[in-house]
Amino acid sequence: MTDTPTRADFDRYMVPNYAPQQRIPVRGEGSRLWDQDGREYVDFAGGIAVNSLGHCHPVLVDALKAQADKLWHLSNVYTNEPALKLARALTERTFADKVYLCSSGGEANEAALKLARRWAHDTHGENKHKxxxxxxxxxxxxxxxxxxxxxxxYSQGFGPVPGGIVHGEFNNLDSVRELIDADTCAVIVEPLQGEGGIVPATQAFLEGLRALCDEHQALLIFDEVQSGMGRPGTLFAYMRYGVTPDILTSAKSLGGGFPVGAMLTTDRIAPVFKLGTHGSTYGGNALGSAVALAALEYIDTPEVLEGVQRRHERFREHLDTLNSKHGVFQGVRGMGLLIGAQMAPEYEGRAKEILPLAIEEGVMALIAGPNVLRMAPSLVIPEADIDEGMARLDRAIARFVESA
Incomplete structure (x- = not known):
């Protein structure tokens, strides 16, 4: 390999489960990135809702450097001060009494689902598993x-899937009534569907799920891996709805770029995770916990949370103006700084074609499925960066429309 890796090296050495863009970023500061050639970009992607404070935020850098000189990793044979401080801070700021730390959102949800089944098994018997x-x-x-x-x-081609899993229609409470019964141990829901197209839950839907879970002695799990940690304009989306889950999962923005995940729950449920029932090698890692604590304390402030909604409105204004010129979207939706623009019928399924054009114009965005252009920028992105990034996106979409 040459001293400077190229995009071709990805195809040569990496398993082909991703298809990254051709440009390779090498440096970031705030909401700007620079690639190997020194080209500059405005970052509306945020590492897929991960970089909650942008790139190399001094609060996170300082926390990482300070902890790096003290202690990195111990394993769960021991505990450590940063993990304990993070767990305490999460419980003090939420409904939760207990926290399980891990390394990713997938791990957090795996833990949540296992906890729900174990709780139902130990409390109600082995049939309550759905x-x-x-x-x-x-x-x-x-x-x-x-x-x-x-x-x-995402599950096809890997063999038989685990049993006892059924799927209703999001925002359709009647579909849940048809599925939930005495054998149901949990309902898991994203208050704001991310990969499904940036679709917020309705107030009545989440309130109805809470009532159905209570009626059937099932647990309500909120997956806030993408929607939480300040992104909705509150620390977690459940606070915005006023509907409290039994279990909540967090990751992505929790670490601000450092791989961290967490599952939060209550004293009623947590005890079934007895010694040895579950674990994570890197869960509660001292480095990750120190960074996550710094991110949590910085984000959970009126200045940041109130600023999220102002930035949301600025994005919406720009998108409405852009759409009045080009007519590429049939609607804009989302919450806080997780925003989706659904493609108009004549451009159905073509959202991904905008991304390389946006890169060429100097702005990074995302998609959420084939039909939604997604933006999940830093929670503290400067308004000037929003304006500049949207001007660049305007040029990219103009080119997309011209070539369509």
Whole structure:
């Protein structure tokens, strides 16, 4: 390999389960990135809703450097101060009494689903094992979580899926009534579907799920891996709805770029995870916990959370203006700084064609399925960067329309 890796090296050395863009970023600061050739980009992708404070935010860099000189990893044979501080901070700021730390959102959801089944087994018996999920949902890439997720393309071809999993229609409470029964141990839902197209749950839907779970003695799990940690304009989306789950999962923005995940639950449920029932080699890692604590304390402030909604409105204004010129979207939806623009019927399924054009114009965006252009930028992205990035996106979409 040459001293400077190229995009061709990905195809040469990496398993082909990704198809990254041709440009390779090498440096980031705030909401700007620079590639190997020194080209600059405005980052609306945010590492897929991970870089909650942008790139190399000094609060996170300082936390990482300070902890790097003290302690990196111990394993769960021991505990460590950063992990304990992070767990305490999460419980003090949420409904939860107990926290399980891990390395990713998939791990957090795996833990949540196992906890729910173990709780139901120990509390009600082995028949209470059924899990209700929703079509178009996404909960991770472990075999259990892709099976629970409502997108069969992610589980097909890997053999028989785990049993006891059924899928209703998101935002359709009647579909849940047809599925939930005495054998249901849990309902898992994203308050804001991410990979399914940036679709917020309705107030009545989440309130109805809470009532159905209470009626059938099932647990309500909120997957807030993508929607949480300040992204909705509150620390977690459940706070915005006023509907409290029994279990909540977090990752992505929790670490601000460092791989961290967490499952939060209550004293009523947590005790069934007895010694040895579950674990994670890197869960509660001192480095990750120190960074996540710094991110949590910085994000959970009025200045940041109130700023999210202002930035949301600025994005919406730009998208409306852009769409009035080009007519590429049939609607814009989302919550806080997780925003989706659905393609108009004449451009159905072509959202991904905008991404390389956007890169060429100097702005990074995402898709959420084939039909939604997604933006998940830093929670503290400067308004000037929003304006500049949208101007670049405007040029990219103009080129897309011209070539369509």
């Amino acid at each position: 899990i209700v999920s929703f079509r178009q949902s996404f909960h991770g890439r472990t075999f259990f979580t892709v099976s629970v997720g409502g997108q069969p393309k």
